[in-house]
Structures are given as C-alpha cells and as structure tokens.
Amino acid sequence: MLNKLARKMKSDPVEQTLPDQDAPVPAHIAIIMDGNGRWAKQRGLPRIAGHREGMNVIRTIVRSANKIGVDTLTLYAFSTENWKRPKTEVDFLMRLPERFLSMELPVLMEENVIVRITGSKERLPEYTRRAVEEAVTKTADNTGLILNFALNYGARNEIMEAFEHIYEDVEKGHLRKEDISESVVSDYLMTNGLTEPDLLIRTSGEIRLSNFMLWQLAYSEFWFTEVLWPDFKEQHLLEAVQSYQNRQRRYGGV
Incomplete structure (x- = not known):
C-alpha cells in the first residue's frame, strides 16, 4: 500500500516525508482543524470562506489516511x-456536515469508510442531526476506516457526563464502586469502542488541547504545525506520521 503511495508521489519534493514502511502507522489519528478564520482573513474573505475551504481539505485527508492504513x-x-461565535458563522458551520456528507457519502461507501459522531446531539439543528444520522446508519456495515467527527463535543462535559452515569449505575446496583477502573x-x-489516539495533530500554530479528548490523549504523541487547516495537505499528514514513527513510546517506562 505504501509502495503505491511512494510511486504516486515519486516526483513530489517532499518524498522524504513518506512514512517508514517498516514502522507502524498510528492506528488512530486525531486532528484539531484550526486556522480557517485566519486563512480567510489573510485573503480578505469572510470567515465562512475559510470553513468552506477547510471542508475540502477533509476530503483529501480522509482519503490519505485511509490509503496509508x-x-x-x-x-x-x-x-x-x-x-459563542457569531450566529451567521455557527449557522454556516451547522450546514457543513450536511453539505459534506451529501457530496461524499457515495465515495465513503465505495471506500468502505464508517462514519461515527462523538458529541452531544442537543442543540444541533434537525437538518444537521438528520444528515449525520443518515451517514452513520448507511455506513454502519462498512469495515474500513472509522471517520469520527467530534461534533458539539467538549471533553470536560464528556467526563462529567460519564461520572454522572457511573454514579447512577452504582446507585442502581448495576456497578460496584470497587469495580470502577480506568477501563x-x-x-x-462518548468514545467507547474506539481506541485512544496514537497521534494528535493541531494546525495553525496553536499549542493547546482546547477541551479536546482530555482523557483519551493521556499518552498520545503530539504534532503541531504552523500550517493553517485550509493549507493542510497530504504531505503534512505524511510528515506528522513520519515524526510519530521516529518517536519511542514508553508509557512511563524506560
């Protein structure tokens, strides 16, 4: 698979960033897609133009991630x-899942991709819920890459809800306090059933987690780049993967 990718990119000047074929590719990559607004501002465009361009990047990165395994x-x-953002921007962002999935769902089906949503459906407009639920249902029997959108997601809220449900199950006798463990x-x-991310990528030069997967990222490798999300390309993903492959993950050991 990576041999095919290498041939495809033979003339690419960033060929040296191809992942090592003998080293493991991160099983789970999480990305904080940041910089859409700044990308638009630099070009004298409205912020929604950056979000629109960012949606196009998702198409490329999903295919690239699927291609390398x-x-x-x-x-x-x-x-x-x-x-908290302006209503016009929020309204546009809420339309993006519908637009993206209406265009990409046939391709996702063809490429055997499973769509999953992590986050609360509360406050989501009906058209957004309908679009994501349709994608989740139609791809449920696929067996390939899991494309997980963190939508209306916040890690602190996720952890609080988890402990509320644990407390309720202890109160009802469904769970014993002494059986509560990390697992x-x-x-x-909300991410139950998914592996924890091996690699976190954040674009736009910001170096923070922004309330994203605080529990799940405990032992993930981080990779930050100044590149704004609308400018993020396959070569950047490959560079992040290569950086991951050059690290030694010790999980607190030696």
Whole structure:
C-alpha cells in the first residue's frame, strides 16, 4: 500500500516525508482543524470562506489516511465552546456536515469508510442531526476506516457526563464502586469502542488541547504545525506520521 503511495508521489519534493514502511502507522489519528478564520482573513474573505475551504481539505485527508492504513481518524469539527461565535458563522458551520456528507457519502461507501459522531446531539439543528444520522446508519456495515467527527463535543462535559452515569449505575446496583477502573471509565465516555489516539495533530500554530479528548490523549504523541487547516495537505499528514514513527513510546517506562 505504501509502495503505491511512494510511486504516486515519486516526483513530489517532499518524498522524504513518506512514512517508514517498516514502522507502524498510528492506528488512530486525531486532528484539531484550526486556522480557517485566519486563512480567510489573510485573503480578505469572510470567515465562512475559510470553513468552506477547510471542508475540502477533509476530503483529501480522509482519503490519505485511509490509503496509508489508519484505522480511525477523529476530526474536531465543532466544540461546545464554538456556540459563542457569531450566529451567521455557527449557522454556516451547522450546514457543513450536511453539505459534506451529501457530496461524499457515495465515495465513503465505495471506500468502505464508517462514519461515527462523538458529541452531544442537543442543540444541533434537525437538518444537521438528520444528515449525520443518515451517514452513520448507511455506513454502519462498512469495515474500513472509522471517520469520527467530534461534533458539539467538549471533553470536560464528556467526563462529567460519564461520572454522572457511573454514579447512577452504582446507585442502581448495576456497578460496584470497587469495580470502577480506568477501563470502566473509558467505557462510559462518548468514545467507547474506539481506541485512544496514537497521534494528535493541531494546525495553525496553536499549542493547546482546547477541551479536546482530555482523557483519551493521556499518552498520545503530539504534532503541531504552523500550517493553517485550509493549507493542510497530504504531505503534512505524511510528515506528522513520519515524526510519530521516529518517536519511542514508553508509557512511563524506560
């Protein structure tokens, strides 16, 4: 698979960033897609133009991740804090899942991709819920890459809800306090059933987590880039993967 990719990119000047074929590709990559607004501002365009261009980048990165053998790709699409943005921008962002999935669903089906949503459906407009639920249902029997959109997602809220549900199950006798472990807590999170990210990528030069997967990223490798999300290309993904492959993950050991 990577041999085909190498041939395809033979003339690419960033060929040296191709992943090592003898080293493992991160099974789960999570991306904080940042910089759409700044990309638009630099060009004298409205912020929504940056979000539109960012949606086109998603198409490229999903295909690239699938091509090199990534099992799960989580994209931070809309946070619980993003509701604070101007209404016109929020309304546009809420339309993006519908637009993206209406165009890409046939291709996702063809490429055996599974669509999953992590986040609260509360506050989501009906058209947004309908679009994502249709994609989740139609791709449920696929067996390839899991494309997980973090939509109306906030990690602190996720953890609080998890402990509320744990408390309720302890009160009802469904769970004993002495049986609560890290793996049990993970089962109560919105990401239950998914592996924890091996690699986190954040674009636009910001170096923070922004309330994203605080529990799940405990032992992930981080890769930050100054590149704004609308300018993020396959070569940048490959560079991040190569950086991951050159690291030694010790999980607190030696």
